[in-house]
Amino acid sequence: MNGRLLRWLMSLALPPVNGSDGGPRLTILRHHRVFESGARPLYRLGVSERVLAEQVAMLRGAGLGPVTVAEGLERLAEGRPGRWVAFSFDDGYADNVRRALPILRRAGGRATFYLTAGLIDERRVPWWDIMAHAIATSRRARLVWDIAGRRLDLPLGDERSRRAALAQVLPCFRVDPAEQARRLDALREMLGVTSHAECELATWDEAAQLAEAGMEVGAHTLDHPYLDHLPPAAQGAEITGSVERIHARLGLRPEGFAFPGGAYDAASVEACRRAGLAYAVTTRAGDNRARARASS
Numbered sequence: 001m002n003g004r005l006l007r008w009l010m011s012l013a014l015p016p017v018n019g020s021d022g023g024p025r026l027t028i029l030r031h032h033r034v035f036e037s038g039a040r041p042l043y044r045l046g047v048s049e050r051v052l053a054e055q056v057a058m059l060r061g062a063g064l065g066p067v068t069v070a071e072g073l074e075r076l077a078e079g080r081p082g083r084w085v086a087f088s089f090d091d092g093y094a095d096n097v098r099r100a101l102p103i104l105r106r107a108g109g110r111a112t113f114y115l116t117a118g119l120i121d122e123r124r125v126p127w128w129d130i131m132a133h134a135i136a137t138s139r140r141a142r143l144v145w146d147i148a149g150r151r152l153d154l155p156l157g158d159e160r161s162r163r164a165a166l167a168q169v170l171p172c173f174r175v176d177p178a179e180q181a182r183r184l185d186a187l188r189e190m191l192g193v194t195s196h197a198e199c200e201l202a203t204w205d206e207a208a209q210l211a212e213a214g215m216e217v218g219a220h221t222l223d224h225p226y227l228d229h230l231p232p233a234a235q236g237a238e239i240t241g242s243v244e245r246i247h248a249r250l251g252l253r254p255e256g257f258a259f260p261g262g263a264y265d266a267a268s269v270e271a272c273r274r275a276g277l278a279y280a281v282t283t284r285a286g287d288n289r290a291r292a293r294a295s296s
């Protein structure tokens with residue numbers, strides 16, 4: 001396991017330091033994909049099976065969890081002193097069901113899985129996977145792209161340079177969905193890539209296994225847009241739509257929501273309330289204390 005992460009997890013198990021009130025504290029560890037140990041995908045948004053198993057074993061050993069986000073928030077609301085670590089998995093990848101679920105089950109741990117309901121329903125590939133596939137499979141030696149008022153000139157000669165190119169290109173996609181689609185088409189054309197990335201998201205049957213195993217299922221919009229780039233009505237459609245779709249497909253009503261990319265504004269929070277969600281999580285770092293619930 002990464003040394004810094006391990007030290008940080010261990011620090012959660014220590015008694016409160018001087019000056020701390022020792023009140024309840026919840027840390028949410030936000031995961032995405034779970035890769036086969038030893039796999040080296042170009043876009044490594046996630047952990048390996050082995051690291052995940054180590055994290056779970058460490059938390060179980062220290063009595064910190066992992067718990068679901070809803071469970072952690074309940075404990076904060078009860079005001080019982082103590083510390084917990086909640087695990088969440090964003091997006092709804094099949095590897096969550098195939099790799100994370102067995103690890104959690106074996107250890108008696110729980111987690112929350114936020115599903116991108118529209119992409120799952122229509123078996124569509126998330127934009128970042130299309131982007132990574134194009135960069136990974138292009139036969140071009142360089143990517144030269146005039147984008148957002150600047151010129152990217154990136155070598156693609158080996159895996160390391162492709163990985164670096166991907167890191168440079170990613171932030172260019174933090175725009176509204178229509179512009180994002182235009183940029184994605186332009187990128188594929190420039191890279192000369194016509195093949196399509198596979199959809200690696202879970203099917204609804206797989207997602208149902210999460211709920212059957214006692215995991216929390218939350219919503220994560222329909223199409224995974226940056227919500228702060230959408231007008232309020234479109235945000236409402238994305239948020240309520242994902243809650244309704246999960247309800248229709250899995251017969252459960254999510255109480256939790258994760259903002260895609262951590263992006264939100266006042267309209268997103270209001271839309272979550274209107275959708276009947278009890279809480280929403282972002283990606284801002286820090287402990288969650290009892291008072292955080294109303295605004296979280």
Ligand SMILES: [Zn+2]
Nearest residue numbers: 090091260261
């Ligand atoms: Zn996401």
